Amino acid sequence: xxxxxxxxxxxxxxxxxxxxxxxxxxxxxxxxxxxxxxxxxxxxxxxxxxxxxxxxxxxxxxxxxxxxxxxxxxxxxxxxxxxxxxxxxxxxxxxxxxxxxxxxxxxxxxxxxxxxxxxxxxxxxxxxxxxxxxxxxxxxxxxxxxxxxxxxxxxxxxxxxxxxxxxxxxxxxxxxxxxxxxxxxxxxxxxxxxxxxxxxxxxxxxxxxxxxxxxxxxxxx
Ligand code: SAH
Ligand code: DHB
Ligand code: MG
Numbered sequence: 001x002x003x004x005x006x007x008x009x010x011x012x013x014x015x016x017x018x019x020x021x022x023x024x025x026x027x028x029x030x031x032x033x034x035x036x037x038x039x040x041x042x043x044x045x046x047x048x049x050x051x052x053x054x055x056x057x058x059x060x061x062x063x064x065x066x067x068x069x070x071x072x073x074x075x076x077x078x079x080x081x082x083x084x085x086x087x088x089x090x091x092x093x094x095x096x097x098x099x100x101x102x103x104x105x106x107x108x109x110x111x112x113x114x115x116x117x118x119x120x121x122x123x124x125x126x127x128x129x130x131x132x133x134x135x136x137x138x139x140x141x142x143x144x145x146x147x148x149x150x151x152x153x154x155x156x157x158x159x160x161x162x163x164x165x166x167x168x169x170x171x172x173x174x175x176x177x178x179x180x181x182x183x184x185x186x187x188x189x190x191x192x193x194x195x196x197x198x199x200x201x202x203x204x205x206x207x208x209x210x211x212x213x214x215x216x217x218x219x220x221x
Contacts, residue, residue, distance in 0.1 A: 003208055010205040014043045024073060027101040031068030034097045040067055041137075041163065042206045046074035049135060049161065052214075053078035056159050058132035062125065063087040064118045064146050065138030065163075069098030069111075075135060076107045085111045086128055088118040088138070118142070122149040130155035130220070137163040140179035143186040151195060151221035158217040162186065166202050166211030187213065195219040 024043070032038065041049065053061060053075050059082070061075050066089035076085045089095040095115045102111050114121050118138055134150045136143055143162060150160045165171060165187065170180025190198045190213060198215035 003204075006204040006208070007206045010042060010044055018043050018047055023105045024070065026104055027068055027070050027073060030097055030101055031070065034068070034093065036068050036094060036097060040070035041074075044205060045203070045207070045212075046071055050074040050078045052159065052161065053133050056133050058159075059083045060128065060131045060133075061085040062128075062131040062134045062150070062153065064122075064134070064136045065089065066098045066113055067094050069101040069105075069113070071135065071137065072098060072102065072111060072113075073105045073107060075133070076102070076105075076111050079110055083110055084128075086114060086125065087111060088114050088116070088121050090115070090117055090138070119145060119149075122146070122153070125153055129153040130158060132157075133159045133161070135161050135163070140164060140167075141182035141185075143182050144189045147186060147189060147193075147215075148221070151193070151217065154217040154220045156217060156220060158220070160196070160213075160215045160217065162213040162215075164210050165200050165213045166209065168209045171211075190215060195221065 049071060058078060059080060063072055063075060066072055066087040072087050092115050095113050099113050102108050119142060131153050136146045165183045167180040167183060170176035171183050196215040196217050198213060200211055200213040202211040
């Protein structure tokens with residue numbers, strides 16, 4: 001099996017199950033035009049996050065790592081009226097593109113893009129917590145820190161999803177790059193955390209070979 005097959009299958013799934021969406025297409029085009037890296041979740045993954053948020057009945061969502069707001073749009077569209085999403089982004093240029101994309105999507109009223117280092121913003125979110133769903137997708141070496149903060153900002157039953165945990169198998173390679181090593185540290189922390197029930201799922205597709213971790217909080221920190 002090759003990435004070519006994975007991409008063909010992703011295109012097939014997307015063609016059948018994900019209707020053409022001019023707003024999401026425009027968001028990706030604006031991201032590309034602004035020179036942002038093409039590292040958002042795929043369409044099928046974005047819809048997967050959207051479905052998780054709906055299954056969860058999420059009314060408050062926290063995202064760490066906005067980029068151009070592509071995953072943000074998928075998640076925010078799962079919110080009911082009165083729902084709210086806070087997304088943390090370090091790079092002001094990324095945040096600006098995201099804000100324009102969210103405005104085009106008609107979601108600005110429910111989404112708050114906070115610019116700065118996530119680790120500095122997280123302690124200030126207590127008043128917005130608990131979040132029903134938290135999506136961690138920023139600088140990979142900090143994932144364990146973000147996970148620990150997520151536990152503090154959770155309630156019993158909160159869902160924590162982490163992107164990019166497998167990194168083409170780097171997860172099982174102790175000499176892999178610092179992003180993959182960050183994920184080894186994170187999965188070890190997940191394993192050692194008695195307050196959550198968790199697993200990780202490998203994925204292939206248009207973005208190559210990677211995976212998500214998912215945890216349900218049994219006892220908040
Ligand atoms: N969730 C997005 C992709 C995020 S890419 C999507 O799927 O559409 C990762 C983002 O995290 C980048 O925009 C990067 O600038 C941001 N980032 C990196 N380090 C960060 C930090 N310390 N705090 C907050 N955001 C950070
Ligand atoms: C990459 C992919 C991601 O989904 C991400 O959040 C960060 C980096 C990458 O492929 O490099
Ligand atoms: Mg990612």
